[in-house]
Amino acid sequence: xxxxxxxxxxxxxxxxxxxxxxxxxxxxxxxxxxTRGKPSAEQLDFAERLLALPGEGDHTDADGAxxxxxxxxxxxxxxxxxxxxxxxxxxxxxxxxxSSSLNIMxxxxxxxxxFGNNDSVRPWKDEEKVxxxxxxxxxDRHFTITETLGIEMVTVPMLEDxxxxxxxxxLAQDPSVKGMWTxxxxxxxxxxxxSEQVCRELAEMETAAPDFRIVWDNAYAVHTLTDQFPPIxxxxxxxxxxxxxxxxxxxxxxxxxxxxxxxxSFFVSSDENLAWYLKLASVRGIGPNKVNQLAHxxxxxxxxxxxxxxxxxxxxxxxxxxxxxxILQDRLGEYEVARWTKPEGGYFISLDVIDGTASRxxxxxxxxxxxxxGAGSSFPLKDDPNNRNIRLAxxxxxxxxxxxxxxxxxxxxxxxxxxxxxx
Amino acid sequence: xxxxxxxxxxxxxxxxxxxxxxxxxxxxxxxxxxTRGKPSAEQLDFAERLLALPGEGDHTDADGAxxxxxxxxxxxxxxxxxxxxxxxxxxxxxxxxxSSSLNIMxxxxxxxxxFGNNDSVRPWKDEEKVxxxxxxxxxDRHFTITETLGIEMVTVPMLEDxxxxxxxxxLAQDPSVKGMWTxxxxxxxxxxxxSEQVCRELAEMETAAPDFRIVWDNAYAVHTLTDQFPPIxxxxxxxxxxxxxxxxxxxxxxxxxxxxxxxxSFFVSSDENLAWYLKLASVRGIGPNKVNQLAHxxxxxxxxxxxxxxxxxxxxxxxxxxxxxxILQDRLGEYEVARWTKPEGGYFISLDVIDGTASRxxxxxxxxxxxxxGAGSSFPLKDDPNNRNIRLAxxxxxxxxxxxxxxxxxxxxxxxxxxxxxx
Numbered sequence: 001x002x003x004x005x006x007x008x009x010x011x012x013x014x015x016x017x018x019x020x021x022x023x024x025x026x027x028x029x030x031x032x033x034x035t036r037g038k039p040s041a042e043q044l045d046f047a048e049r050l051l052a053l054p055g056e057g058d059h060t061d062a063d064g065a066x067x068x069x070x071x072x073x074x075x076x077x078x079x080x081x082x083x084x085x086x087x088x089x090x091x092x093x094x095x096x097x098x099s100s101s102l103n104i105m106x107x108x109x110x111x112x113x114x115f116g117n118n119d120s121v122r123p124w125k126d127e128e129k130v131x132x133x134x135x136x137x138x139x140d141r142h143f144t145i146t147e148t149l150g151i152e153m154v155t156v157p158m159l160e161d162x163x164x165x166x167x168x169x170x171l172a173q174d175p176s177v178k179g180m181w182t183x184x185x186x187x188x189x190x191x192x193x194x195s196e197q198v199c200r201e202l203a204e205m206e207t208a209a210p211d212f213r214i215v216w217d218n219a220y221a222v223h224t225l226t227d228q229f230p231p232i233x234x235x236x237x238x239x240x241x242x243x244x245x246x247x248x249x250x251x252x253x254x255x256x257x258x259x260x261x262x263x264x265s266f267f268v269s270s271d272e273n274l275a276w277y278l279k280l281a282s283v284r285g286i287g288p289n290k291v292n293q294l295a296h297x298x299x300x301x302x303x304x305x306x307x308x309x310x311x312x313x314x315x316x317x318x319x320x321x322x323x324x325x326x327i328l329q330d331r332l333g334e335y336e337v338a339r340w341t342k343p344e345g346g347y348f349i350s351l352d353v354i355d356g357t358a359s360r361x362x363x364x365x366x367x368x369x370x371x372x373x374g375a376g377s378s379f380p381l382k383d384d385p386n387n388r389n390i391r392l393a394x395x396x397x398x399x400x401x402x403x404x405x406x407x408x409x410x411x412x413x414x415x416x417x418x419x420x421x422x423x
Numbered sequence: 424x425x426x427x428x429x430x431x432x433x434x435x436x437x438x439x440x441x442x443x444x445x446x447x448x449x450x451x452x453x454x455x456x457x458t459r460g461k462p463s464a465e466q467l468d469f470a471e472r473l474l475a476l477p478g479e480g481d482h483t484d485a486d487g488a489x490x491x492x493x494x495x496x497x498x499x500x501x502x503x504x505x506x507x508x509x510x511x512x513x514x515x516x517x518x519x520x521x522s523s524s525l526n527i528m529x530x531x532x533x534x535x536x537x538f539g540n541n542d543s544v545r546p547w548k549d550e551e552k553v554x555x556x557x558x559x560x561x562x563d564r565h566f567t568i569t570e571t572l573g574i575e576m577v578t579v580p581m582l583e584d585x586x587x588x589x590x591x592x593x594l595a596q597d598p599s600v601k602g603m604w605t606x607x608x609x610x611x612x613x614x615x616x617x618s619e620q621v622c623r624e625l626a627e628m629e630t631a632a633p634d635f636r637i638v639w640d641n642a643y644a645v646h647t648l649t650d651q652f653p654p655i656x657x658x659x660x661x662x663x664x665x666x667x668x669x670x671x672x673x674x675x676x677x678x679x680x681x682x683x684x685x686x687x688s689f690f691v692s693s694d695e696n697l698a699w700y701l702k703l704a705s706v707r708g709i710g711p712n713k714v715n716q717l718a719h720x721x722x723x724x725x726x727x728x729x730x731x732x733x734x735x736x737x738x739x740x741x742x743x744x745x746x747x748x749x750i751l752q753d754r755l756g757e758y759e760v761a762r763w764t765k766p767e768g769g770y771f772i773s774l775d776v777i778d779g780t781a782s783r784x785x786x787x788x789x790x791x792x793x794x795x796x797g798a799g800s801s802f803p804l805k806d807d808p809n810n811r812n813i814r815l816a817x818x819x820x821x822x823x824x825x826x827x828x829x830x831x832x833x834x835x836x837x838x839x840x841x842x843x844x845x846x
Contacts, residue, residue, distance in 0.1 A: 036493065044482070044491040051482060051714065052475045059467070059474060068467040068682040070459065098521050099712045106707040114537050114548065114572075125537065125548060141706075148706045149537075259491040262714035283564075283571045284529040289522045289712065291474065291685035 002336035003417055015418045021411045022364065030369035032405040037188070037347035038396045039260050039313075046312045047258040053295035067290035073278055075264075076290050078297035083266050086303050087221055087252055088232040094268045095278070097288045101251040101265035105215055106145050108249055111280050112178075112211070113149050118276035119211035119246055124151075124178060133171050133180035135163035137350055137378030137389050139188040142181040142217070146380070151178075153380035158190050162198035168205070175208035179215065185230050186220035189350040189378050189391040191343020196233050203238035203247055216250040220346040222310050223256060225318045229307065230345060236268065245270045254296060256347065257309055264296050317347075320394040324349055324406050331410035337417040340392075349392040350378070357416035358387045364412035370405050425759035426840055438841045444834045445787065453792035455828040460611070460770035461819045462683050462736075469735045470681040476718035490713035496705055498687075499713050501720035506689050509726050510644055510675055511655040517691045518701070520711045524674040524688035528638055529568050531672055534703050535601070535634070536572050541699035542634035542669055547574075547601060556594050556603035558586035560773055560801030560812050562611040565604040565640070569803070574601075576803035581613050585621035591628070598631035602638065608653050609643035612773040612801050612814040614766020619656050626661035626670060639673040643769040645733050646679060648741045652730065653768060659691065668693045677719060679770065680732055687719050740770075743817040747772055747829050754833035760840040763815075772815040773801070780839035781810045787835035793828050 006014060059068050061076040074080070075096025084091035097104060108117075113130075116123040124130045132146045136155045146153050154177070156167040163182070171177050182202075184194040194202075202214055222229055239247040246269070254263035267277065300306045325342060328351070332338045341350045353361055358375035365372050373391045376384040392409070394402055429437060482491050484499040497503070498519025507514035520527060531540075536553075539546040547553045555569045559578040569576050577600070579590040586605070594600050605625075607617040617625075625637055645652055662670040669692070677686035690700065723729045748765060751774070755761045764773045776784055781798035788795050796814045799807040815832070817825055 038493050041489060044489065047491070048479050048482075051480075052478050055475050056471050057474075059471075066464065066467065068470070068685060070461050070678075070683045072684075100708040103708045110533065110537065114533065141709075144706050148703070255493075259714060260493045261495075261710050262491060262712045280571070283567050285523040285526045286564075287684050289685045289715065291682060292712065292715065 002334070003421065004336060011418070011421065015422065018411060018414045018418055022368070022415050025368045025408045025411055028369070028404075030404060030408065032369060032397060032401055032408075033371045034393050034397070034405055034409075035371050035373045036396070037256075037393045039256055040316065040396050040398070042316050043313055043395070044259060046309060047299065050258055050295055050299045053298050054291065055298075058294070058298065059291070061290065061294060067294045070286045072287045072290060073282055075288055076293045076297070079264060079293040082297060082300060082303065082306070083252065086306055087218065087268070088234060089236060089250070089268050093236065093270065093274065094266055095274060096293050097265040097267060099253075099255070099261060099263050099265060099292070101217070101219070101253040101255070101267070102141060104265060104267050105142070105217065105249070105251060107281075107284075108213075108215070108277065109145055109149055109151075112213075115280070117211050117213065118272050121210070127176065129176045131171075131174065131177045133163075133168055133177060134380050135182065135187075136380070137189050137391070138181055139183055139217070140373075140377045140382075142215070143380045146181070155380060158187065158192055160192065162192065162194035165198060165201050168202070172205055172207040172212065177207070178209050178211060179213040181215050181217070183217050183219060185218055186223055186343060186346030188219070188346065189348035191341045191346050191348065191350070193230050193345070196231070199233040199235050200238050203235050203244060204242040212247070214248050216248045218250060218252050219256070221252055222306065223313065223347070224310060224345045225314050225321055226344050227311070227314070228344075229310075236270065240270070246273050249273065257306065257313070258296060258299065262292065264293050317395055320399055320402055321349065323399060323403055324392060324394045327403065327406040327410060331407065332413060335414065335417070338413050347393060347395055349394065351390045351392055352388045353390060353413050354417045354420060355386045355388045357413075357420055358384060358390050360416040360419065361390060361409070361412045364415055365409055368408050368412065370408045370412075372409065425757070426844065427759060434841070434844065438845065441834060441837045441841055445791070445838050448791045448831045448834055451792070451827075453827060453831065455792060455820060455824055455831075456794045457816050457820070457828055457832075458794050458796045459819070460679075460816045462679055463739065463819050463821070465739050466736055466818070467682060469732060470722065473681055473718055473722045476721050477714065478721075481717070481721065482714070484713065484717060490717045493709045495710045495713060496701055498711055499716045499720070502687060502716040505720060505723060505726065505729070506675065509729055510641065510691070511657060512659060512673070512691050516659065516693065516697065517689055518697060519716050520688040520690060522676075522678070522684060522686050522688060522715070524640070524642070524676040524678070524690070525564060527688060527690050528565070528640065528672070528674060530704075530707075531636075531638070531700065532568055532572055532574075535636075538703070540634050540636065541695050544633070550599065552599045554594075554597065554600045556586075556591055556600060557803050558603075558605065558610075559803070560612050560814070561604055562606055562640070563796075563800045563805075565638070566803045569604070578803060581610065581615055583615065585615065585617035588621060588624050591625070595628055595630040595635065600630070601632050601634060602636040604638050604640070606640050606642060608641055609646055609766060609769030611642070611769065612771035614764045614769050614771065614773070616653050616768075619654070622656040622658050623661050626658050626667060627665040635670070637671050639671045641673060641675050642679070644675055645729065646736065646770070647733060647768045648737050648744055649767050650734070650737070651767075652733075659693065663693070669696050672696065680729065680736070681719060681722065685715065687716050740818055743822060743825055744772065746822060746826055747815060747817045750826065750829040750833060754830065755836060758837065758840070761836050770816060770818055772817065774813045774815055775811045776813060776836050777840045777843060778809045778811045780836075780843055781807060781813050783839040783842065784813060784832070784835045787838055788832055791831050791835065793831045793835075795832065
């Protein structure tokens with residue numbers, strides 16, 4: 001029997017119980033944070049050796065260049081070869097940067113606005129309107145970039161195997177639609193991995209805009225919670241074969257592999273796209289931090305080394321995800337007041353509550369000392385039209401705190417549902 | 424007796440000698456590079472300890488935060504306090520970034536173009552014309568940024584104590600003039616240090632544009648070639664007192680103190696300017712590489728530690744500058760075919776040859792295997808109207824190579840002068 005079927009007596013009793021639970025929750029004076037997908041201290045410790053690397057006397061890259069000095073805008077071959085092998089791309093199409101792939105995404109869109117990209121007829125700032133396809137729920141920082149640039153965001157729903165391709169294909173027929181955000185593997189926040197079919201369709205579909213770009217933010221390419229790594233699809237190859245060689249701007253990074261704020265970012269794209277990017281990047285600066293790149297190459301050693309590190313992360317993260325899912329099931333399963341994703345990788349669980357109650361859940365949790373990502377955060381302009389989605393980030397707190405927080409969240413979900421039913 | 428006074432016989436004899444010198448130079452098959460202001464391997468070795476810092480177990484900043492994780496867009500207090508003390512600014516007005524201050528300058532101008540800065544009436548892209556004051560000779564990478572953004576560059580001459588302030592003040596009355604490039608201490612390439620009077624006038628002068636900005640690129644703030652450090656003028660204080668608190672965007676970095684490609688950059692400005700910058704920077708990314716910032720704080724220890732490092736650099740660089748000046752004097756002094764600066768700091772010597780011959784000198788040197796920075800590089804659009812200026816960068820080669828190169832350059836200067844006189 002679900003909450004929706006409760007008669008008024010039963011609902012009244014249940015309401016009293018949940019309100020008592022919530023009052024008790026508040027007396028605990030919790031200060032817990034599930035807002036961001038940050039790695040835990042335990043995970044960061046896996047890379048502790050990096051803090052002493054590359055080490056004194058080790059400052060020469062595979063090409064014999066001194067990594068301490070200026071130069072080499074594409075990054076050092078040592079880390080580029082390693083990463084190209086890991087994610088299945090041609091090393092000539094991969095460049096290694098500073099710590100943040102978000103920085104690169106921002107620059108790509110900003111520079112397209114101001115200058116136009118290599119396939120643009122004119123700078124995007126001079127277009128009457130620029131629109132952008134946003135699968136939802138999605139990554140809030142992506143949406144903030146397009147919002148800041150005044151780009152109109154058009155949402156498409158995420159399905160089991162990726163974004164709704166009928167909707168994407170239809171939108172791409174509009175010449176004002178210049179691109180699309182994606183997180184193709186263990187997507188933020190749903191955990192969905194795009195199927196090969198979706199990858200091929202995105203590579204092959206017709207677009208009205210010649211300078212249409214898909215930001216392929218492969219932030220969780222190897223971030224499995226199991227002993228299986230996700231499949232690799234050669235989207236750059238699919239696009240090239242279809243006559244759309246410049247379709248993808250692909251991102252990767254070590255942010256959630258080594259140190260979240262001090263890793264190495266990667267940008268993978270066609271020769272023409274890279275030439276355009278590097279021409280502007282060479283005005284912006286002289287080259288990335290190559291010492292950090294060499295340190296990372298030494299730390300990993302080889303692809304097997306990277307995968308071994310990811311195994312450590314899975315061992316740390318999987319029990320946290322399991323506990324969140326167990327608590328959601330135990331506390332909410334029988335009442336049909338919520339549904340949630342069961343990801344096999346990535347950093348998030350996407351929780352849908354009863355329509356119209358997400359912001360109330362976040363508010364109740366906040367009053368009880370549990371910080372959740374703002375309701376609507378996974379939607380453009382933070383506007384979840386159904387006010388139902390909440391992004392849960394289980395990685396940062398230790399398991400005991402996470403259990404406390406999730407038990408509290410479950411109480412808040414029930415209370416918000418009851419409040420709505422009682423109106 | 425100068426070359427200009429030689430009678431035809433003497434000139435003919437001298438010409439034959441110089442041509443023979445040049446032919447001998449070419450037989451040496453040199454491959455020498457004086458193009459860029461790169462530190463030498465010896466200088467980079469001073470910071471070798473950095474390659475193993477902060478070291479395992481050391482990952483907590485002065486505020487108790489884990490430097491390995493995401494966050495803290497302003498950078499860690501450990502390095503911010505140290506740098507604020509070194510360059511005489513309020514720590515609250517200083518933020519620490521990734522490795523490149525050039526990156527920050529590019530972003531400041533790019534974002535002003537696309538969005539306008541915090542004092543702009545409209546984005547600079549929407550102005551009919553944007554102009555920029557460029558003291559010449561100046562830093563080529565500065566000029567490339569304004570060129571890329573379509574900003575019209577207006578030159579003013581560098582005098583003994585800084586840019587010609589009469590010219591600067593007059594230009595600043597034009598509302599289309601939005602700013603100015605400067606390298607106020609040991610300027611690139613002249614080595615000039617702006618006087619206190621010039622600093623005050625730049626801070627106090629009236630500007631027609633409310634969003635006028637001086638990029639105060641203090642790249643060589645402590646880069647002395649002697650045992651004296653240059654004076655520090657509180658330009659932010661001068662500007663605030665004059666009612667122009669947002670006048671300066673000040674840059675500093677460790678690029679030529681620790682590792683050229685892997686240091687820490689700093690941006691110093693008013694509260695309002697920083698708030699504007701940080702708002703956009705928070706869309707571009709989550710924070711700088713704080714592990715590298717902590718490593719630098721540990722490496723320096725305190726301000727005395729930084730100054731001790733600069734003493735090492737002076738010991739390495741000063742003999743190179745001395746040899747360049749000696750060779751120029753020995754080979755060219757008596758002929759009055761060139762004049763050059765005698766800097767007490769920084770990375771460059773500015774060489775003026777006979778009008779119209781700079782590009783020929785660079786060409787002759789190239790044919791003899793000596794790479795010089797392109798003639799005109801120190802001018803906007805690489806256009807030296809007198810074709811006379813050559814930037815010499817003595818830092819990178821070992822002394823023996825530098826001597827060979829400079830002796831060759833002197834021969835090329837003489838040959839180009841003779842060719843011109845003979846026409």
